Amino acid sequence: MSWRRWMVFISLLAFVGGVMFAAGNMLFNDVAGMVGERPVQPEEKAIASPLVGRDTIADIVEKASPAVVKIDTQVKVAGNQWNPFFDDPFFREFFGRPLVPSQPRVQHGMGSGFLISDDGYILTNEHVIQGADEISVTLIGYEEPFPAKVIGADHDLDLAVIKINPPKKMPYLKLGDSGSTKVGEWVIAIGNPYGLDHTVTAGVVSAKGRPITIDDRYYGNLLQTDASINPGNSGGPLLNLQGEVIGVNTAVNAQAQGIGFAIPTSTIKPVLDELIETGKIAHPWMGVHLQEVSPQLAKYSGLEDTDGALVYAVVPSSPADRAGLKTGDIILKIDERKIKNTADVIYALRKKKVGDTITVHLVRQGDRMTLKLKLAERPERLQ
Template sequence: MNRKIKFEFLLCFSVLILFLLTGWVQAVNSIIPEETNLVADIVEKVGPSVVYVDTLSYKTYRNPLSPFFNDPFFRDFFDIFPQPEERRIPQKGLGSGFIFRSDGYILTNEHVIQGAEQIKVTLKDGREFDGKVIGSDPLTDIAIIKVDATDLPALPLGDSDRARVGEWMIAIGNPYGLSHTVTVGVLSAKGRPIYSGDSGREYENFLQTDAAINPGNSGGPLLNIKGEVIGINTAILPYAQGVGFAIPINMAKSLLDPLIETGKVVRSWVGIYLQDITPDMIQQFGLNEPKGALIADVVPNSPASRAGIQRGDIILKVDDEEIVNAAVFHAAIQDKKPGIQLTLSVWRDNQAKEITVILEELVTEGGVESALSPDLQFGFEVGEITSELTRKYNLRTKSGVVIIRIDSQEIIETGYLREGDVILQLNRQTIRDLQGWNAALTMVEPGDTIILLVNRRGRTFFVPVEVKSSSLLVP
């Protein structure tokens, strides 16, 4: 009897489950058609607006034998076998872009067109145009190219602030020269501060996506399922899978008019490096809560240094606006014009004081990096050897300074210097710490050729570095 009851129960339960599953499938089928081509429809619509950007630039390489050209001992030899002192080597680059105005205006990345002497823009239908850069902004890695054409298909620009994590994203570009490649993913995160994999610069507020982004995707659009541009694909993390980054389109939209009208974006700068206050810092700085923006460093000869701001000060207010972290400070001054006077309320020595700062224009003609950090004008940035950096780079020495960032593409390509290298000497002068490095640099003049002694994983070697126009370039 018990077996019969169990059998009937299982039979009824199975019928119930089958009924529920049948109803669920019918409900799904009533919502989603048998063939869902949403992504295909979007790609078909927006594809003609995505362009291929082909660039041609030239690198000047100095002949390694040039120091001997004027030597009397070798002069006769070089008269017989003449050698050029410098050679211009053509270098091709590729990237992506998209039309945002039908009268020939194209958005792309600044690093895609940086240094290009020739730009060729190819549309999906095969038409080719000569491109001209009418505006670029290295700080946001945005550039605008103009082609001589009208009635081009333009993409609508969406609202990246309203995009939600988890939304479907579509990336279109030309990775590795493979024209109009489509990848799909979701918006993984917002507000990511990263170092750009393509250019080496540091950026804030990036969109993160798991839609595949590879070299050549730079400058292409990141779209939502409405076909609106949410971001500009720009960076990858080397060796990472499913981690790509895009510039929020709202950031680009705010810069379009000044880039088109003047070719650049005028910004103010203070000349400070900031970091957030953490709970374990408040006791040391005499604070009651982890609020404010801690000044980690002050750039020499900057508005901040002239105003008397010091390393270790904590910014609590800008005028009457409370500053809870570094991001709020940047947002508070980003729209301020040069010449404006700000009153900063800072916390120093367990008491608040007010300091007046007059904003100045951030000059980018000589390179943004030279205005932001003294070390970046050399193509790399060095730091004090700390326990954290020792672990990160597996350092075997505690003396010297460690290269923590390389900003020069030429240095990256030659491989003479790498991130994690420790500089032990400059011109045979021993470098024990960051103070010694800065002191040694005061003896360097444009036109000098200096010698660095570098320690890499326990082995040392010398690297000659030629100083040109206050910039160090590895020959």
């Protein structure tokens, strides 16, 4: 092949290759435009909220940990004068009373908490310090624990504030907004599970507004998380990715793994100042004893289902008594909140204040009516 023909051949190849490249490039751009057009918007949104990188959680923990404390309690329990076996008449008949009474003993408890001010105020659960004769607080960087005193405590909300006298201004955690927290957002729990100081677990918010009952305590609005919460974690902070507290770790479902609960800051913030200033929380009170509605009673009252709360007793001279509530009434609504069960009444009242007037919608022997009721403060003997 002559040199001239060779150059023509090369030129043709270059031309064809250029056309194919241009066409391929146009096709690539079209496809890339179709595929890449949509991810732009999520990327822009992601800038507004923190992303979980390799060091995100580690950085938050490093900043927050100095404000998280370990709480140890001691409760002096009077020893039983006699062995329980000797309370049985059979044993007393044959063995008589023991000669030596048992000695008083000390029960030890443990939990977590976190500083909410630079002068030593600490937020925790009420059940962590309940009945304690002595409370000591251990902080990072201090060899000796600090003695603490109870500033305020509330059994119903399971919240308590204790205080230490630190030698200097202390790091503390800011209370964030649990209301704006979304299901699926990352959270971090710090505490002392099983006595293991400053253990960190992470997970997501699994649900909001969970109601649970533990013993005589009704929690009506908990955050649910799969971040591990264990005995000793109680009272510790549940943090968002801004390092703000959105809840106080409280309970764990013993029957299921990966289900923990925290009291949200939406419950804490409205009562925190009152708890610190007065040592207690004034709870609104109606003055009724309630139970669930049975299918038979619902049918007798002309109700389609068992939603509601049955008044089985009215406290004399109480707000309910003065308003005209009677035994046998079924409460269907408080203001605009529908009542499905007795727990709903408790939660509805937690949204109110002493002195508020509520409208009670009820059915009495098949007749529907409404009553106005002015809430009073719950008497001390009923606390």
